[in-house]
Amino acid sequence: MSRAAGPGVLLVALLAGCPGPDVTTVDAGRRTDAGPGHAADAGAGRDGGGPDAGGPDAAGPDAGCDAVTIGDAPGGVVYRDGVFQGATPWPLPDDRSGTWWLGTDQGAWHILPDGPACQFTAADGQPLPTKTWRALKITLRDVTFAGCDLALDAADEAAIDQLFTDSLATIETDAFQLLQWDVTEVAVDAPLTLVAPSGYPVVDLDDVAALDAVVPGDYDVIVLLFRGVSDDCTIDAPYFGLAYGPEAGTHGAGIIQVQMPQADIPALVDALTLYDPGVLVHEWLHIALENHFGAAGAPLPAPDEGGSPVHNATAYGYEAPWMDWYRDLIRGTVPDDDGTVGIGPAWLPQCTVREQAAGLCAL
Numbered sequence: 001m002s003r004a005a006g007p008g009v010l011l012v013a014l015l016a017g018c019p020g021p022d023v024t025t026v027d028a029g030r031r032t033d034a035g036p037g038h039a040a041d042a043g044a045g046r047d048g049g050g051p052d053a054g055g056p057d058a059a060g061p062d063a064g065c066d067a068v069t070i071g072d073a074p075g076g077v078v079y080r081d082g083v084f085q086g087a088t089p090w091p092l093p094d095d096r097s098g099t100w101w102l103g104t105d106q107g108a109w110h111i112l113p114d115g116p117a118c119q120f121t122a123a124d125g126q127p128l129p130t131k132t133w134r135a136l137k138i139t140l141r142d143v144t145f146a147g148c149d150l151a152l153d154a155a156d157e158a159a160i161d162q163l164f165t166d167s168l169a170t171i172e173t174d175a176f177q178l179l180q181w182d183v184t185e186v187a188v189d190a191p192l193t194l195v196a197p198s199g200y201p202v203v204d205l206d207d208v209a210a211l212d213a214v215v216p217g218d219y220d221v222i223v224l225l226f227r228g229v230s231d232d233c234t235i236d237a238p239y240f241g242l243a244y245g246p247e248a249g250t251h252g253a254g255i256i257q258v259q260m261p262q263a264d265i266p267a268l269v270d271a272l273t274l275y276d277p278g279v280l281v282h283e284w285l286h287i288a289l290e291n292h293f294g295a296a297g298a299p300l301p302a303p304d305e306g307g308s309p310v311h312n313a314t315a316y317g318y319e320a321p322w323m324d325w326y327r328d329l330i331r332g333t334v335p336d337d338d339g340t341v342g343i344g345p346a347w348l349p350q351c352t353v354r355e356q357a358a359g360l361c362a363l
């Protein structure tokens with residue numbers, strides 16, 4: 001498992017236009033078609049339409065409804081007792097025992113048991129509780145390594161800001177807005193010298209606390225962003241993004257480092273936005289899915305050969321670009337032999353990284 005990999009260092013691959021998971025394993029035994037969490041499969045439950053789909057006796061107590069559905073919002077998904085059932089529109093079964101949730105890009109709701117049985121929508125439900133995750137964004141305007149001095153200008157910073165903001169918004173949307181970010185931003189002008197404890201250049205984790213006097217409990221995630229390549233030189237980093245922790249050495253937070261691996265950073269961000277802007281979402285999943293929720297029992301995908309569930313997309317039938325994979329991991333809708341895996345709405349409102357570090361709660 002990736003969380004057992006040394007100090008929690010996880011590499012994401014891919015400098016050559018491949019910002020997705022570094023996946024090499026393909027298990028032919030797993031399904032290779034798109035899963036039910038995909039919009040293209042809307043209407044199909046895991047078993048092909050839900051327990052009462054389509055049959056002449058399926059309408060139950062509201063026989064006569066033209067369309068008995070739960071949720072009509074795009075991207076909506078239905079859970080029963082925390083377990084993914086299918087994508088909307090999804091037939092409402094006769095048996096409405098248990099706890100039913102509807103999640104959409106705009107929010108997630110508890111479907112009230114005494115609500116209408118036809119055309120169930122978000123307005124008929126009760127909003128699920130949300131959780132705030134606190135992020136510290138540190139822009140390193142000047143880093144040096146092995147004689148290479150790399151600085152950011154205003155256009156670079158604007159592009160990086162866009163990538164960062166869009167990535168956090170993607171996580172919120174994929175999490176049904178059950179997770180909301182509270183961001184603190186810091187920009188560091190003084191040159192910071194990178195270190196190479198494992199043979200490749202990174203920001204020394206001991207420097208992170210000094211940059212903003214961070215103590216455990218302050219933040220869930222600390223994101224360090226810096227230039228890795230200029231027209232004149234490169235730090236030769238074999239990664240795009242790295243994820244660490246949470247653990248004692250990361251000040252109780254998850255730490256993400258992203259080195260921008262192209263001299264023209266605005267052009268890079270434009271290309272990523274068009275193709276696969278997932279590097280920060282990917283690194284956050286290492287922290288949140290694997291090392292936080294997964295370590296506490298949230299259902300994880302099987303790991304790839306390198307030990308990372310987040311890197312095992314192709315074994316589950318997903319293809320680049322990887323944003324669908326990340327969404328389904330966050331929603332807990334990745335089809336697996338035993339049901340579905342991922343975080344999902346049962347875990348998203350639980351104790352966060354910083355809350356756990358501060359001893360306020362535990363998963």
Ligand SMILES: [Zn+2]
Nearest residue numbers: 010011012310
């Ligand atoms: Zn990775």
